[in-house]
Amino acid sequence: MTTGLSLGVVVGYLLFALAVGLVAYRVSEATAEDYYLANRSIGTVVLLFTTFATLLSAFTFFGGPNLAFAAGPEWLIVMGTLDGVLFAVLWYAIGYKQWLIGDRHGYVTLGEMLGDRFGSVGLRALVAGVSLLWLFPYVMLQQMGAGEALVGLTDGVVPYWGGAALVTAFMILYVVLAGMRGVAWTDTVQGLFMLSVVWIAAAWVVSAVGGVDAATGAMLDARPDFGSFGGGTYTPGFIISTAITIAFGVTMFPQINQRFFVAKSGETLKRSFVLWPVLVLLLFLPAFMLGAWAAGMPVEVPDGANVLPVVLNEYTPAWFAALVIAGAMAAMMSSSDSMLLSGSSYFTRDVYRPVVNADASERREAWIARIGVAVFALLAFVASLFRPGTLIEVGDTAFSGFALLALPVICALYWDRTTRSGMIAGVLVPQVAYLAVVLSAVVGAVPTLPRTVAGGWDVALGLMVLSALLTVGVSLVTAPTADSDASRFAVTGD
Amino acid sequence: MSRLRRDLVWIPTFAVLVAFAVPWPLWGVDRVVAGLPVWIWWHVAWLGLCTVLFSLFVRSGAWERGMGRGRESGPGSALGGDRR
Numbered sequence: 074m075t076t077g078l079s080l081g082v083v084v085g086y087l088l089f090a091l092a093v094g095l096v097a098y099r100v101s102e103a104t105a106e107d108y109y110l111a112n113r114s115i116g117t118v119v120l121l122f123t124t125f126a127t128l129l130s131a132f133t134f135f136g137g138p139n140l141a142f143a144a145g146p147e148w149l150i151v152m153g154t155l156d157g158v159l160f161a162v163l164w165y166a167i168g169y170k171q172w173l174i175g176d177r178h179g180y181v182t183l184g185e186m187l188g189d190r191f192g193s194v195g196l197r198a199l200v201a202g203v204s205l206l207w208l209f210p211y212v213m214l215q216q217m218g219a220g221e222a223l224v225g226l227t228d229g230v231v232p233y234w235g236g237a238a239l240v241t242a243f244m245i246l247y248v249v250l251a252g253m254r255g256v257a258w259t260d261t262v263q264g265l266f267m268l269s270v271v272w273i274a275a276a277w278v279v280s281a282v283g284g285v286d287a288a289t290g291a292m293l294d295a296r297p298d299f300g301s302f303g304g305g306t307y308t309p310g311f312i313i314s315t316a317i318t319i320a321f322g323v324t325m326f327p328q329i330n331q332r333f334f335v336a337k338s339g340e341t342l343k344r345s346f347v348l349w350p351v352l353v354l355l356l357f358l359p360a361f362m363l364g365a366w367a368a369g370m371p372v373e374v375p376d377g378a379n380v381l382p383v384v385l386n387e388y389t390p391a392w393f394a395a396l397v398i399a400g401a402m403a404a405m406m407s408s409s410d411s412m413l414l415s416g417s418s419y420f421t422r423d424v425y426r427p428v429v430n431a432d433a434s435e436r437r438e439a440w441i442a443r444i445g446v447a448v449f450a451l452l453a454f455v456a457s458l459f460r461p462g463t464l465i466e467v468g469d470t471a472f473s474g475f476a477l478l479a480l481p482v483i484c485a486l487y488w489d490r491t492t493r494s495g496m497i498a499g500v501l502v503p504q505v506a507y508l509a510v511v512l513s514a515v516v517g518a519v520p521t522l523p524r525t526v527a528g529g530w531d532v533a534l535g536l537m538v539l540s541a542l543l544t545v546g547v548s549l550v551t552a553p554t555a556d557s558d559a560s561r562f563a564v565t566g567d
Numbered sequence: 568m569s570r571l572r573r574d575l576v577w578i579p580t581f582a583v584l585v586a587f588a589v590p591w592p593l594w595g596v597d598r599v600v601a602g603l604p605v606w607i608w609w610h611v612a613w614l615g616l617c618t619v620l621f622s623l624f625v626r627s628g629a630w631e632r633g634m635g636r637g638r639e640s641g642p643g644s645a646l647g648g649d650r651r
Binding site for chain 1: 581584585588589590593594595596597599601602603604606607610611613614615617618621622625630631633634635636
């Protein structure tokens with residue numbers, strides 16, 4: 074009975090999202106620009122929530138409370154700083170600049186913008202290829218999270234593979250039918266839904282345990298170290314390198330970076346920028362504090378299970394717990410939808426069209442994109458069945474991989490003297506080095522290279538510095554190629 | 568010109584906003600105020616401050632000048648080069 078109710082809530086939500094997508098499809102024109110960017114007509118509320126919802130994923134919603142439960146509420150500080158403040162500053166420095174440039178030249182992807190500036194198809198394909206590489210584990214992460222969520226929700230009636238498969242099928246169907254306009258609208262619905270549900274959940278649980286004072290008191294009785302700032306996992310090295318790699322990584326995520334091109338007006342970007350820190354806090358505060366407070370609650374969290382569903386099952390009715398899980402799945406779906414869509418546009422525009430078939434019609438390109446989404450999602454689904462690591466491990470790897478792109482891109486945006494060779498060296502070398510670190514942990518035959526050094530400092534942070542040094546250094550010793558055109562990135566005058 | 572020079576203040580301002588969103592001065596402090604550890608209140612207040620200052624940054628026009636776009640917008644066209 075409870076399982077039926079829970080499944081009903083989740084399936085009901087999925088159908089609702091599909092309905093929104095179909096309505097959006099009916100008002101869309103079938104061109105590539107509309108499919109990817111909703112004809113650049115996205116307004117403030119939708120842009121804000123579409124960016125917000127794509128940041129929400131299994132990483133934030135399950136990984137965050139889990140870490141707060143195990144290591145203390147400092148995770149709120151790490152995520153709030155990187156998402157609420159550092160990402161907002163980058164939103165201006167990278168996002169607004171890209172919007173201005175994209176507005177002038179009609180770019181749809183990061184690779185397209187850089188390829189045009191440096192007159193290099195190779196750079197364009199390289200940026201797209203690197204992005205698709207790190208997108209793969211991140212899509213996989215959502216499928217893993219969704220599979221685990223349905224197992225927990227239905228008490229194992231729906232097996233892990235069944236949940237992951239259901240979500241994969243739904244993602245493909247949704248993205249293929251609706252494109253960016255559909256994704257943007259469901260993101261808005263999902264973002265509002267998540268914000269409301271997580272506050273109701275916090276209020277419900279806190280009142281059940283006797284108020285905020287009692288919840289914090291019980292937490293400190295069980296884990297006195299949670300009260301003082303820092304300590305344990307949270308070394309300065311961990312806090313700084315996690316905040317920097319994730320914030321810079323997020324700006325290079327295809328689905329986030331592409332959002333920088335979609336705003337209807339500059340005003341939209343400004344308003345979103347101003348509201349961002351508060352919006353981020355509104356989500357993280359209740360979600361992560363619930364995880365931390367759970368340390369003092371008389372609940373049993375089985376190994377490998379997520380904290381949030383356990384707490385909700387203990388203190389709230391079954392239908393409500395199902396609703397929150399539906400919200401979490403909504404967030405993961407939304408992340409996956411956006412990622413798949415952006416990934417497909419990277420593939421068609423930056424790899425397929427320039428390298429394989431330059432004369433493809435727009436209709437053909439749109440169909441290649443849809444087929445690409447299906448293939449990519451299915452491959453990620455197959456990989457997700459092997460469950461190669463925890464949600465946090467898989468997510469962190471992807472964030473750091475993307476972060477290595479950020480400094481060369483900033484260099485290109487602001488420094489006219491940047492050359493094609495500088496960009497290629499600055500992107501390629503750190504990527505190869507980081508890939509070696511990541512693969513050394515997966516391949517048994519080679520010794521595992523360290524991921525962190527000297528008390529929590531992430532090697533990816535060092536590689537970010539290397540990427541900047543290489544981009545600048547190689548640019549200084551090479552001459553701009555004849556095909557490059559620094560004026561492409563000028564945003565003043567006409 | 569003096570306006571542009573004043574805009575440079577935003578660079579250290581942003582640096583401070585990012586750096587102290589992490590409550591470093593409260594490292595190791597374990598006081599609980601109004602039900603939450605005091606350093607969580609620091610963070611909450613800090614993000615509120617960020618929104619206020621971000622709003623000031625945008626309204627003062629530094630947002631546009633920072634991209635070198637302060638002057639050339641013709642009469643009638645809103646700052647920010649809105650698409651129509």
